[in-house]
Amino acid sequence: MIDWIKTALVFPGQGSQEVGMGADLVQAFPEAAETFDLADDILGFSLSDLCFDGPAEALNDTYNTQPALYVMGLALLRVLQAAFPPDQHPAFVAGHSLGEFTALTAAGAVGFADGLRLVRERGRLMNQAGQRAPGAMAAILGLDADVVNEICAQASQQTGKALVLANDNCPGQLVISGDKEALDAALPIATQRGAKRVMPLTVSVASHSPLMEVITAEFRGALSRTPFGAPAVPVIGNVHAAPLDTAAAIRAELGDQLTSTVRWTESVQTMREHGVELFIELGPKDVLNGLIKRIDRAAERVTLNSADSVRTFLAAHI
DSSP states (O other): OOOGGGEEEEEOOTTOOOTTTTHHHHHHOHHHHHHHHHHHHHHTSOHHHHHHHOOHHHHTSHHHHHHHHHHHHHHHHHHHHHHSOTTOOOSEEEESTTHHHHHHHHTTSSOHHHHHHHHHHHHHHHHHHHHHSOOEEEEEESOOHHHHHHHHHHHHHHHSSOEEEEEEEETTEEEEEEOHHHHHHHHHHHHHTTOSEEEEOSOSOOTTSGGGHHHHHHHHHHHHHSOOOOOSSOEEOTTTSSEEOSHHHHHHHHHHHTTSOEEHHHHHHHHHHTTOOEEEEESSSOHHHHHHHHHOTTSEEEEEOSHHHHHHHHHHHO
16 A cells, blocks of 8 residues: 555656657556547647657657646546545655646646646747747766856856756756856866766757746746646645745746756655655656655655556555
């Protein structure tokens, strides 16, 4: 049996998508099929076909990636909810970047349709930001966050351009984001400071950096028009690695998130400090559980990313 008071559900962000995601799930579980069908109706096009059959280029467009991951995570959640009594729910939910929106819907803070429209708009605006203020991102392996922050500050000072720590994913795996000139200046500094590896990412959208300010006002407008309520389950936010408990706090968090560091390491540590022993990842692949393993090897991890994984999990716990 699952001890839900020691369990957290976590939802991944961009990078977890893959062609074929959800296809076996909708064949096996009617709740998943209903979720994808509803999303198709709301969006006015077949997101399900894009998830199941691609092409990859279209699925990897952030305008499509964000709703695709949102729907996949919630389809998996609906399958779980159908299998367990309604009074059984996790101690916490959390999501990485885009996954935070999925987590908020899972916690009952926003409805499925409203959340879906919101992430679709977020994807549209982030594409627009990549055109209006193109930037760059890179992964830095083997350095601490404090050192990477120093490197970003040094490169920004040298170039007069913005560069920040975008994702604190786990110890030794960080992502920087900002102006390409500043990023190009930072990479050799990171190598000199002892980075095991520096890897520029093939993106033009400088997520979680000041370059996103060009869309922040418009996205805050979308947030103000979206009905939010207090979550029924505590949601650990990316910006402060702390629970979000009011609609106002959620709107502020999601607006700030565009230009703020995703504090995933601290978010996981917060949940562990509050008694979470088991993390269940709902989404394609197993990106977050890989990070959680590096944050705290004592944490238990389950990945639900396919029909088979769900069947195995339910057989063991129902």
